[in-house]
Amino acid sequence: MQFNSFTFLGFFAGLAAVYYALPPRLRWPLLLVSSYYFYSQFRLGYVLLLAYSTLAAYGFGLTLERRKGKPGAGRLLAVAIAAQLVLLIAFKYVDFISDTLASALSPVMQPGDALALPRLGWLLPAGLSFFSFSAMSYVVDIYRGLIPAERHLGRFALYIAFFPKLVAGPVERAGPFLAQVTAGVRFALPTFTFGLQLLLWGLFKKVVIADRLADFVNAGFTDPGFQSPITLVIAVYFYAFQIYCDFSGYSDMAIGLAAILGYQLMENFRRPYFSRSVAEFWSQRWHISLMRWFRDYLYIPLGGNRVSRPRWHANQMIVFLVSGLWHGANLTFVIWGALNGFYQVVHHMLGGARKAVAARLPSVLWGVFGIFLTFHLVLFSWIFFRAESVAQAWTIITKIWVSLPILPMLAGAYSWTAPFRLALGLIVVLLLVEVVDEFYSLWSWLARRPIGLRWCFYYALLACLVVLGQWGMSKFVYMQF
Amino acid sequence: MTEIADDLAVPGPRTVLRGFATGWLVFLAIALLLYGALCAWSEGLVHRYGHKNRFFMIATAPPRTYDFAILGASHAMPVGFEDYNERLERAVGGSIINLSVEGAGVLPNRLMIDYFYSRHTAGTVVFFLDSFAFYSRQWNEDRLDTALFKRAPFDPALVETLMRYSWARRLAPPYVLGFTKVNDQDRFAPDLPDSEINKFDTTYWDNPQFDRERVAYLYPPKIDQAALRHYLKEFSALIDFVHGKGGNFMVVKPATPPRYRDALPNEAVFNETIGKLLRARHVPYYDLSSTVADDRYFYDTDHLNRDGVQAFMNAGFVAALQAQAKACPRCARPPGAGSRVGPRGGLQGRGAMRR
Numbered sequence: 001m002q003f004n005s006f007t008f009l010g011f012f013a014g015l016a017a018v019y020y021a022l023p024p025r026l027r028w029p030l031l032l033v034s035s036y037y038f039y040s041q042f043r044l045g046y047v048l049l050l051a052y053s054t055l056a057a058y059g060f061g062l063t064l065e066r067r068k069g070k071p072g073a074g075r076l077l078a079v080a081i082a083a084q085l086v087l088l089i090a091f092k093y094v095d096f097i098s099d100t101l102a103s104a105l106s107p108v109m110q111p112g113d114a115l116a117l118p119r120l121g122w123l124l125p126a127g128l129s130f131f132s133f134s135a136m137s138y139v140v141d142i143y144r145g146l147i148p149a150e151r152h153l154g155r156f157a158l159y160i161a162f163f164p165k166l167v168a169g170p171v172e173r174a175g176p177f178l179a180q181v182t183a184g185v186r187f188a189l190p191t192f193t194f195g196l197q198l199l200l201w202g203l204f205k206k207v208v209i210a211d212r213l214a215d216f217v218n219a220g221f222t223d224p225g226f227q228s229p230i231t232l233v234i235a236v237y238f239y240a241f242q243i244y245c246d247f248s249g250y251s252d253m254a255i256g257l258a259a260i261l262g263y264q265l266m267e268n269f270r271r272p273y274f275s276r277s278v279a280e281f282w283s284q285r286w287h288i289s290l291m292r293w294f295r296d297y298l299y300i301p302l303g304g305n306r307v308s309r310p311r312w313h314a315n316q317m318i319v320f321l322v323s324g325l326w327h328g329a330n331l332t333f334v335i336w337g338a339l340n341g342f343y344q345v346v347h348h349m350l351g352g353a354r355k356a357v358a359a360r361l362p363s364v365l366w367g368v369f370g371i372f373l374t375f376h377l378v379l380f381s382w383i384f385f386r387a388e389s390v391a392q393a394w395t396i397i398t399k400i401w402v403s404l405p406i407l408p409m410l411a412g413a414y415s416w417t418a419p420f421r422l423a424l425g426l427i428v429v430l431l432l433v434e435v436v437d438e439f440y441s442l443w444s445w446l447a448r449r450p451i452g453l454r455w456c457f458y459y460a461l462l463a464c465l466v467v468l469g470q471w472g473m474s475k476f477v478y479m480q481f
Numbered sequence: 482m483t484e485i486a487d488d489l490a491v492p493g494p495r496t497v498l499r500g501f502a503t504g505w506l507v508f509l510a511i512a513l514l515l516y517g518a519l520c521a522w523s524e525g526l527v528h529r530y531g532h533k534n535r536f537f538m539i540a541t542a543p544p545r546t547y548d549f550a551i552l553g554a555s556h557a558m559p560v561g562f563e564d565y566n567e568r569l570e571r572a573v574g575g576s577i578i579n580l581s582v583e584g585a586g587v588l589p590n591r592l593m594i595d596y597f598y599s600r601h602t603a604g605t606v607v608f609f610l611d612s613f614a615f616y617s618r619q620w621n622e623d624r625l626d627t628a629l630f631k632r633a634p635f636d637p638a639l640v641e642t643l644m645r646y647s648w649a650r651r652l653a654p655p656y657v658l659g660f661t662k663v664n665d666q667d668r669f670a671p672d673l674p675d676s677e678i679n680k681f682d683t684t685y686w687d688n689p690q691f692d693r694e695r696v697a698y699l700y701p702p703k704i705d706q707a708a709l710r711h712y713l714k715e716f717s718a719l720i721d722f723v724h725g726k727g728g729n730f731m732v733v734k735p736a737t738p739p740r741y742r743d744a745l746p747n748e749a750v751f752n753e754t755i756g757k758l759l760r761a762r763h764v765p766y767y768d769l770s771s772t773v774a775d776d777r778y779f780y781d782t783d784h785l786n787r788d789g790v791q792a793f794m795n796a797g798f799v800a801a802l803q804a805q806a807k808a809c810p811r812c813a814r815p816p817g818a819g820s821r822v823g824p825r826g827g828l829q830g831r832g833a834m835r836r
Contacts, residue, residue: 189497419666458508462515
């Protein structure tokens with residue numbers, strides 16, 4: 001059941017009606033049952049994994065609280081984390097390791113001797129990387145004494161399984177979420193309205209923009225060797241906006257759905273393509289919940305920046321390599337992570353030079369240059385993120401590179417079809433909205449407008465959804481992680 | 482609802498609730514009105530640009546009896562491109578309606594002919610036989626998607642037809658609500674396939690890789706015998722349906738190049754199986770697959786271009802239709818009447834004369 005399907009929207013409308021008709025004390029059980037039902041729609045058996053992850057984190061959480069400060073607590077934490085990691089390793093990494101090893105050893109094998117390493121061939125359950133990370137952060141927070149262990153299994157299960165965030169985040173922390181469950185949800189019209197607004201905007205980004213751009217992106221990334229360089233350039237640029245609209249659209253919908261149900265989830269995107277540096281892009285604007293997770297549970301335990309300079313850079317590389325592997329068990333993701341780690345390291349190594357140049361340039365010009373450079377660095381790394389293999393990514397890069405001198409001519413000859421013009425127009429609309437949102441909160445601004453204007457805005461969005469929306473069975477990109 | 486009222490931490494919760502509910506109702510009412518306007522606009526666009534859409538052709542043509550109704554997938558479409566349907570009518574000397582749809586297997590064709598019979602009749606239903614249509618859901622249940630109905634004018638008869646089949650019922654709500662048309666992304670373009678607009682005059686340049694990719698696209702990686710049996714059963718039901726309506730049924734195997742035919746999986750077994758089925762039902766079968774072989778007659782791996790259609794018509798298709806018409810002049814076939822099955826490639830059937 002995808003958020004961008006009529007089945008889900010119907011399910012959610014019915015759920016919201018029943019939810020608010022129930023007394024507040026019965027609302028969280030309804031949400032828990034609905035969340036498990038929602039997850040069972042992907043594959044019934046995966047519910048067992050969700051239950052396992054929940055029970056393991058719950059049990060270890062209680063034990064860790066009892067053993068806090070006592071000898072062996074650290075080992076217990078390691079076991080608690082391993083209990084979550086085992087799922088990720090089994091479903092996500094065993095086959096990758098086997099394939100990589102077999103491929104690496106094949107040159108030294110005798111011809112005809114196939115290296116038979118074990119492969120499980122299991123499908124990756126939707127959202128596994130997200131809910132196992134939520135479970136891990138919970139046990140670590142208890143170990144650190146940041147939160148008490150939740151004694152109510154049902155409420156804790158809702159934290160792990162809450163369906164708006166279950167399959168693609170945000171990677172919510174236990175503390176703020178469980179506090180909301182315990183306090184109980186009261187209907188609040190502003191929150192409800194805000195939720196609807198975000199739901200609409202997220203849907204717009206997904207079904208109107210992202211899925212429309214997907215046609216051009218798929219055209220370029222399918223057999224790139226046979227595509228013209230201009231098709232590849234368009235595919236690469238459009239992919240930057242496709243993945244942004246796809247993932248931030250999902251996050252907006254998740255936060256909106258939660259708000260309709262009275263819950264507040266953490267912000268996940270903050271107009272990332274306006275970042276002035278790659279460091280800003282990752283630390284403050286793109287997939288904020290995951291990058292904060294890596295900061296709090298990997299980067300800081302590694303020593304963060306309070307270590308020697310080489311060690312600090314190594315820590316940055318480690319975080320981004322792990323982030324790459326988190327996205328997928330494929331060399332393309334490893335290279336994507338390494339590239340972004342490399343950007344971070346270079347960014348910090350050139351700190352002094354950057355400041356010197358910035359001091360001599362008008363701040364606006366420096367800002368625009370920073371946005372332009374950051375966007376293109378990220379764009380380059382997205383090629384590896386989207387490509388099915390390193391060879392495919394390399395084909396795209398080399399083909400564009402050797403055609404750079406003739407690209408303007410090819411662009412001039414490119415057929416500006418109606419779908420292409422519409423796709424470009426939608427990107428312009430998105431950027432305009434984001435520019436406004438960068439300076440004023442669009443939704444707060446809208447809330448202060450007369451009802452007629454607000455409704456016109458909503459009707460325009462709804463009309464775009466039904467007239468321009470690509471309502472297929474298109475999945476969200478991040479659900480595969 | 483009382484709970485919502487209780488939740489509202491402001492004075493006069495019932496008043497606020499009433500205002501909230503009224504606001505929602507007004508918003509929804511206006512939204513429905515706007516949606517209705519969108520539906521009307523989309524319906525207008527269908528009537529402006531959808532003239533060659535098969536559902537449009539059926540819905541808008543005055544009720545009549547055609548001599549031939551052509552069913553099939555993309556191999557049957559070129560004989561209806563541009564003015565070739567009229568040329569074919571002149572050559573055969575009878576009226577013809579081409580209802581073939583790209584990628585349409587047995588089930589979409591069943592739906593199409595059922596809908597056709599709700600308004601019209603045909604002396605003979607001509608089925609262009611492609612084996613890929615019998616192997617997977619992709620060209621049957623899955624081919625019946627909302628996109629298929631994006632140019633179908635609103636017609637209660639089509640709703641009835643959709644509701645009649647368990648595999649088509651799910652399409653009734655989006656069709657009735659007009660969503661298939663409101664959401665049509667190509668709303669301003671004439672409803673013509675890309676092959677008719679851009680490829681019909683081109684010539685194929687042989688590339689074995691393209692043949693392999695084409696076959697891999699059309700056929701499942703492994704032939705599923707259960708699926709084959711299932712769709713053969715549906716095909717038999719389609720024949721029985723046409724016979725039940727008093728029409729004749731004839732099968733034509735369209736012209737394809739030998740390099741393509743040789744690459745088709747399980748084709749010999751399929752030919753034998755379908756031959757048996759057709760003989761048992763006394764259905765005339767014209768194997769015209771090898772009548773046009775040269776690559777210059779194809780615009781891609783397996784579809785006839787302009788010269789190819791002309792060659793195909795001259796090489797046996799027109800003769801087959803004429804023979805069928807002669808055997809059964811403007812007839813509707815009485816239920817129970819049989820046809821003779823002869824050797825492949827020639828006239829094999831004799832439909833019973835009407836009255």
